[in-house]
Amino acid sequence: MSIIVEFFFTETFPFDILYYCCDMPQITIKELAARLNLSISTVSRALSDSHEISKATRDKVRALAQELNYIPNLYASGLRSQKSKTIAVIIPEILNNFFALAIDGIEEIAQQNGYHVLIYLTHDDHIKEAAMVQHLLNGRVDGILMSVAAETKDTSHIAEFANMQIPVVFFDRICDDFKTIKFVTDDEHCGFIATKHLAERGCKNIAYLSLSKNLSIDQKRMDGYLDACKNLQLKTNIIACTQKDIENEQIISNLLKTDKSIDGIFASVEKLAISTYEVCNRLHINIPGQLKIISFSNLRIASLLKPSLTTINQPAFEIGKQAAVALFRALKNNTIFTQSEEIVVPSTLIIRDSTAAK
Amino acid sequence: MSIIVEFFFTETFPFDILYYCCDMPQITIKELAARLNLSISTVSRALSDSHEISKATRDKVRALAQELNYIPNLYASGLRSQKSKTIAVIIPEILNNFFALAIDGIEEIAQQNGYHVLIYLTHDDHIKEAAMVQHLLNGRVDGILMSVAAETKDTSHIAEFANMQIPVVFFDRICDDFKTIKFVTDDEHCGFIATKHLAERGCKNIAYLSLSKNLSIDQKRMDGYLDACKNLQLKTNIIACTQKDIENEQIISNLLKTDKSIDGIFASVEKLAISTYEVCNRLHINIPGQLKIISFSNLRIASLLKPSLTTINQPAFEIGKQAAVALFRALKNNTIFTQSEEIVVPSTLIIRDSTAAK
DNA sequence: TTGTACGCGTTATCAG
DNA sequence: CTGATAACGCGTACAA
Numbered sequence: 001m002s003i004i005v006e007f008f009f010t011e012t013f014p015f016d017i018l019y020y021c022c023d024m025p026q027i028t029i030k031e032l033a034a035r036l037n038l039s040i041s042t043v044s045r046a047l048s049d050s051h052e053i054s055k056a057t058r059d060k061v062r063a064l065a066q067e068l069n070y071i072p073n074l075y076a077s078g079l080r081s082q083k084s085k086t087i088a089v090i091i092p093e094i095l096n097n098f099f100a101l102a103i104d105g106i107e108e109i110a111q112q113n114g115y116h117v118l119i120y121l122t123h124d125d126h127i128k129e130a131a132m133v134q135h136l137l138n139g140r141v142d143g144i145l146m147s148v149a150a151e152t153k154d155t156s157h158i159a160e161f162a163n164m165q166i167p168v169v170f171f172d173r174i175c176d177d178f179k180t181i182k183f184v185t186d187d188e189h190c191g192f193i194a195t196k197h198l199a200e201r202g203c204k205n206i207a208y209l210s211l212s213k214n215l216s217i218d219q220k221r222m223d224g225y226l227d228a229c230k231n232l233q234l235k236t237n238i239i240a241c242t243q244k245d246i247e248n249e250q251i252i253s254n255l256l257k258t259d260k261s262i263d264g265i266f267a268s269v270e271k272l273a274i275s276t277y278e279v280c281n282r283l284h285i286n287i288p289g290q291l292k293i294i295s296f297s298n299l300r301i302a303s304l305l306k307p308s309l310t311t312i313n314q315p316a317f318e319i320g321k322q323a324a325v326a327l328f329r330a331l332k333n334n335t336i337f338t339q340s341e342e343i344v345v346p347s348t349l350i351i352r353d354s355t356a357a358k
Numbered sequence: 359m360s361i362i363v364e365f366f367f368t369e370t371f372p373f374d375i376l377y378y379c380c381d382m383p384q385i386t387i388k389e390l391a392a393r394l395n396l397s398i399s400t401v402s403r404a405l406s407d408s409h410e411i412s413k414a415t416r417d418k419v420r421a422l423a424q425e426l427n428y429i430p431n432l433y434a435s436g437l438r439s440q441k442s443k444t445i446a447v448i449i450p451e452i453l454n455n456f457f458a459l460a461i462d463g464i465e466e467i468a469q470q471n472g473y474h475v476l477i478y479l480t481h482d483d484h485i486k487e488a489a490m491v492q493h494l495l496n497g498r499v500d501g502i503l504m505s506v507a508a509e510t511k512d513t514s515h516i517a518e519f520a521n522m523q524i525p526v527v528f529f530d531r532i533c534d535d536f537k538t539i540k541f542v543t544d545d546e547h548c549g550f551i552a553t554k555h556l557a558e559r560g561c562k563n564i565a566y567l568s569l570s571k572n573l574s575i576d577q578k579r580m581d582g583y584l585d586a587c588k589n590l591q592l593k594t595n596i597i598a599c600t601q602k603d604i605e606n607e608q609i610i611s612n613l614l615k616t617d618k619s620i621d622g623i624f625a626s627v628e629k630l631a632i633s634t635y636e637v638c639n640r641l642h643i644n645i646p647g648q649l650k651i652i653s654f655s656n657l658r659i660a661s662l663l664k665p666s667l668t669t670i671n672q673p674a675f676e677i678g679k680q681a682a683v684a685l686f687r688a689l690k691n692n693t694i695f696t697q698s699e700e701i702v703v704p705s706t707l708i709i710r711d712s713t714a715a716k
Numbered sequence: 717t718t719g720t721a722c723g724c725g726t727t728a729t730c731a732g
Numbered sequence: 733c734t735g736a737t738a739a740c741g742c743g744t745a746c747a748a
Contacts (some may be wrong), residue, residue, distance in 0.1 A: 026496065030727060039735045044727065052733060071496040076725030078433035079740050086476075094461055095658075107452075107479050111486075116498075118444075121465050121479045128469075138384065140428040140474075189572050277662050299659075300453075304635050305662035338459065386741060397719045402743060412717060434741030435726050720747075725740105732735080 028315045036064060047072070065202065067217075078139070085118040088136050090146040092124045092173070097270065097298035098316045099147070102171065105320030106145060113328050115142075124212075124243050126151040133157045137164050143327045145320075147173040150212035150243065167330040167337055169321040172314075174216045180337040183323040185347045187217050190222020190312045193349055194266055194294045197310070199232050201355045203264030203292055207237040207255060209248075209272040221268050221296065237262070241272055248275045256291070258285060267295035272311060293354040307353035314347045367716060385428045394422060405430070436497070444474040446499040447684065448490060450482045450507050450531070455656035456674045457505070460529065463678030464503060471686050482601055484509040491515045495522050496582075501685045503678075505531040508570035508601070525688040525695055528545040529681040530672075532574045541681040543705045545575050548670045549582020551707055552624055552652045555668070557590050559713050561622030561650055565595040567606075567630040579626050579654065594596065595620070599630055606633045614641060614649070623642075625653035631667060651712040654705075665711035672705045 033043045038057065046053050046061035047070075064070075078084045089106055091099045103119070110117045118141060122129040136144065137160055137269045144161065146168060161168045162178075171183040198206050208225045211218050222238065229236045237257055241248045252275055256262060267273035273295030277287070281301045285291050287307055297311040322345065330337060391401045396415065405428075422428075436442045447464055449457045461477070468475045476499060480487040483702035487507045494502060495518055502519065502580050504526060513533045518525045520536075529541040556564050566583045569576050580596065585596045597613055599606045610633055614620060625631035631653030635645070643649050645665055655669040680703065688695060 026725090030725075040725090041727080041736075042734055044725095045734085052736060057733085069492070069495075071493060073437070073496055073725050074498050075433045075436035076740090077727070079431070079437050079724090079742090080726045080728080082740080084433065094452075094458050094465075095455075097453075100458050103452055103477070106477065109479065117477050119461070119465065119475050121462065134427070135429060137427075138431055140432050143519075167722085274659055274662065277659075301632055301635075301657075301659075301663070304632065304639075304663050305659070306662060306666070309662070384741090387743095388741075398742080399744075400718055402741095403718085406743080410717060415717085431741050434724090435743075437726090437740090438742045438744090440724080621724080718748085721744105722743105723743090724742090727739090729738080730736085732733105 027068045069326050084142050086141045087143045088118040088141045090120045092122050092149050101316035102320030105317040106324045109324035122149040125148040130157040143331050144168045148175050150215045153214050169253045169323045169327045171319050179340045181326050181341045183319045183343050185314045186344050187220035188224040191221035192228045195225045195228035198264040201357050203259050206264035207239050207262050209241050209267045211269050218268050252279045266295045270297040287354050288356045310352045310355040311350050312347050313350050315345045319345050385426045408622045419532050444499045445501045446476040448478045448504045450480050456471050459674035460678030463675040464682045467682035467713050480507040482508040488515040501689050502526045506533050508573045511572050527681045527685045537698045541677050541701050543672050544702050545578035546582040548705050549579035550586045553583045553586035556622040559715050562620035563619045565597050565620050567597050567599050567625045569627050576626050610637045623651045628655040645712050646714045668710045668713040669708050670705050671708050673703045677703050
């Protein structure tokens with residue numbers, strides 16, 4: 001179906017290709033210098049706003065650059081200055097409102113700073129993550145924003161960034177071993193609040209759906225859950241889920257079929273709440289009548305679900321934005337972070353029908 | 359709150375910073391050559407699998423490269439070979455399941471090909487889009503995947519890519535003027551089907567919620583709608599919406615309050631369906647009793663809404679993937695696309711409760 | 717099969 | 733204030 005014209009291997013060149021072939025020469029600093037009868041270095045300095053250039057030549061150069069649509073070659077300047085005007089964002093997945101929102105925030109700040117954004121999706125695979133990190137160790141990027149993969153336990157690959165003087169900022173799924181600035185929400189506190197909320201609405205047997213024991217956020221949310229259960233003298237029930245929706249539905253289905261006394265579900269991440277909804281639909285379990293559900297989530301349409309879902313709403317856009325701001329501050333000062341520091345941006349409990357009292 | 363250690367401005371250097379300062383030298387081809395008593399070019403050739411190198415030295419070089427964790431400097435090779443191993447994805451927004459899915463597909467293919475992915479979000483702003491495109495005209499990327507902004511009417515900025523010999527693939531929101539390969543779904547046909555479905559479920563007065571007249575997909579979906587209305591002898595009612603949710607809710611609210619005879623809504627994009635749900639909740643309009651709704655959408659949880667939403671489900675992941683595959687084929691062959699070609703990946707109608715017959 | 721030498725477009729260090 | 737010149741790391745025509 002698709003038509004690809006192969007320049008080098010076809011015999012006949014269509015007419016319009018000939019047009020494209022005589023493409024305009026890239027406008028370089030050299031070209032500008034030639035046209036203005038100036039030296040290359042003068043032009044370079046004029047464009048980089050050097051103080052040691054007369055206003056007259058400066059304006060002349062900039063005018064021509066503008067006119068000819070000069071764009072500096074990032075590879076040349078990157079090679080020379082060891083700066084790439086590019087940052088990398090490494091995240092587990094993009095089909096997740098939290099990360100989509102975070103990227104939105106990050107991209108906005110990057111644009112303001114004239115930076116480019118590279119995206120890498122680990123799909124929670126430690127091997128992939130390590131490989132991606134490897135490829136960024138060579139001056140490819142000036143800085144990194146990262147949310148570690150659920151699988152990642154050994155974080156030695158990340159430590160290399162410090163050696164390479166590349167600043168790293170973690171957000172959401174952080175890595176305790178690596179000393180840097182980290183942006184998170186108040187996971188433990190919210191874990192506590194969520195559990196307490198379920199209890200207040202009458203739940204006696206609350207199950208916590210966990211995504212991965214390696215995950216910083218999961219651990220903290222779980223700690224909050226455990227703490228609340230202890231306080232309220234409720235029994236605890238931690239269910240280990242996986243990365244696969246189908247498996248999770250099986251796990252949740254088994255759980256609810258086996259233990260009929262479970263009257264509350266605390267989903268550590270959005271997709272587990274959704275799987276729970278699916279299972280309840282299938283098993284004809286009434287929410288919130290028989291089972292109440294609460295979840296960490298950034299679902300825009302939580303209020304439109306049947307029933308509307310009570311959520312702990314994370315400030316994802318804000319976290320992305322702030323993490324990016326911190327990174328650019330470091331880049332501007334030519335520094336890396338050498339101290340662990342957690343910035344906590346609080347989440348909000350939004351009570352809806354999935355936890356309504358009977 | 360945040361602690362940034364500034365290398366150049368602080369008086370005291372913590373001990374661990376000193377450690378970081380004496381950072382290891384970047385491992386370059388030169389370094390490998392020195393250690394192996396070989397010339398730089400030999401090493402270069404060995405690493406690029408040249409035929410004119412003995413297996414012995416080839417293996418020796420690769421072994422050391424592996425051991426020292428050599429990673430080629432992309433800026434140097436990019437400068438030299440005018441190839442960047444990087445593609446750009448330009449899309450209107452990321453808070454949209456269609457684009458998130460598409461990126462997922464694109465990233466997968468890019469990874470398989472050893473390419474990096476730059477993300478640019480236009481937020482449907484023509485000025486921003488043109489600026490981004492400008493910055494990509496200088497060999498920054500080897501190829502481009504693009505979904506044009508709703509605002510974009512004048513597409514001259516895009517034409518420059520052809521001059522620069524950079525292959526471009528459009529997906530979803532395409533640009534008719536520019537000759538290249540384009541991946542879309544069967545928008546017009548689905549527009550027809552969706553309208554017909556509403557009519558079959560008893561709707562007599564169907565309003566079409568349009569996002570932008572400039573948008574290729576919107577035009578086609580609308581054409582399908584108009585065609586179906588004509589066929590079925592229904593009156594037409596096209597409502598121009600905007601990029602802002604709040605404004606859209608106002609528009610829809612006014613519409614439903616003013617014209618009580620409207621019994622069907624065809625939302626051209628997901629977010630307009632969601633706004634309609636919000637408005638119906640507020641105005642206590644029963645779906646599907648008083649109003650039936652259908653929408654183009656990639657919402658994973660359409661089935662969990664109250665009521666579940668009838669959708670035209672686009673193969674977003676597949677479109678992203680195929681578009682990327684086509685781009686890499688062009689890159690591999692060192693070609694650009696010079697013919698317009700539309701590849702249609704069909705969507706699926708999924709009937710749910712929001713269009714149930716009374 | 718291997719080595720030498722040059723250049724990609726910039727920036728930075730010298731002189732003038 | 734401006735100009736020549738050397739690097740940055742790599743690829744490749746040419747020579748050996």
